Amino acid sequence: MNLKRHSFEECNQELGICGISDSRERLPLKKPIEIYLFIDPLCQECWSMEPIIKKLQIEYGHYFKVRILLAGKLSHWNAFDRSLKKRNQREQTLDPTMCCAGNVELNKMDLHPYNAFMAVKAAELQGPRAGLRFLRKLREALFLKKCNVTDEAILKECSQEAGLDEDVFLADLHSATATKALQCDIQTTSEMDVESVPSLVFFNGNSEEAGIKISGSYPYHIYEQLLEDMLGHKPERASHPQLEAFLCHYGFLATSEIATVLDKSPEEVERSLKTLMLQQKVEAVPFKYGTFWKWIA
Known part of the structure; x- marks a missing residue:
């Protein structure tokens, strides 16, 4: 499949995300590889990939930058289809790679997934690192504390723990800008035919070449090999932190x-x-x- 990245970048340019002001955090400089990581914040398997993603960024982050996109469908968010609840419930019962508080019974929560997705996009408006901090706190609230992370009071607590400007976050939570950012993710998810999460799409520096999509989670060496194949040489691994x-x-x-x-x-x-x-x-x-x-x- 011919996976192109132009639509996502065009959306960000229209929103002003690529030219973010000095008062907000800057995006990384141009790197040879770009990775689109499609996730669902409520998905156990996406949470379980945290160690792999961290390791990849620490060891080879000098070769790539990651764009996190929220993959989902409006039909699920509007009614939270019971099949989605059952899918997530099955995921939560697995013995996870990333530890959690046990079975998170999504089917017993009054969940409104659209709220959680909007909250992540609202947090990202305070900068990409702020968005990552918030996403982490949201997942911790769900998988460690079993909180309903679609409730605005819980989202507010997550914003505080992530060190966000709380007033700005609450205003952005219902803003047209956050809505449009989420629509861009939905559009890109559809154009890249992403049907499951987590999914990663790797692009090299040539915007005319198609990306390579990997759906699901795999052993770490698979991602290392893919980086090597796309770079055309064995990448130099950075030393581990203390x-x-x-x-x-x-x-x-x-x-x-x-x-x-x-x-x-x-x-x-x-x-x-x-x-x-x-x-x-x-x-x-x-x-x-x-x-x-x-x-x-």
Whole structure:
């Protein structure tokens, strides 16, 4: 399939996202590879890919930039089709790669997915990094605290935890600009024929060449090989960060994320983290399927 990226860029140019003002965070400089990552914020499998995406960005982020797009259908958001609830419920019952608080019973929540999607786009209007922080807090609220992340009060709490300008966020939550940004994601999702999440589409620097789409999640070496194939040479891997620097930067990470990124076993990581806990630099936050670690130093 001939996957083109022009429509997404045109939408962003129309919104002014590519030429964002100095008061907001700048987008990355041009890199050889561009990756479109299609997700559903309420999807367990997308959440489980967090360690892989972090590792890819840390080791090879100097070769690519990532655009996160929200994949969904208005028919699902308007009525939240029960088949979608059942699909998500099946995903939540799987033994996850990324730890969570156990089975998140979406079918028992009064969910309005459109609200969560709009909230992510509203957060992104405060800059791409702000959008990522908010997306992370939204997922933590859902998968760790089992909160209804389509409720505006919960979304407000997520914005506070992500360090957003709360008043701006609440105004943007119902704005035409956020609506149009979401419409761009919907349009791109349709044009690229993305039917499942997570999906990644890789593009190289030549805008005339078609992208390569991968649907679902795969072992890390598959993404490494794809980068090598698209670059035409073996990419140089960046060195791993030190454990303390890694935790300090992100603030709140699962054992599985740290182990994946640093190429260590979970047992080895936990031994090091318990040492940091004795030094009162981190605290452990246990959940049913694993432990998160909060940087407090």
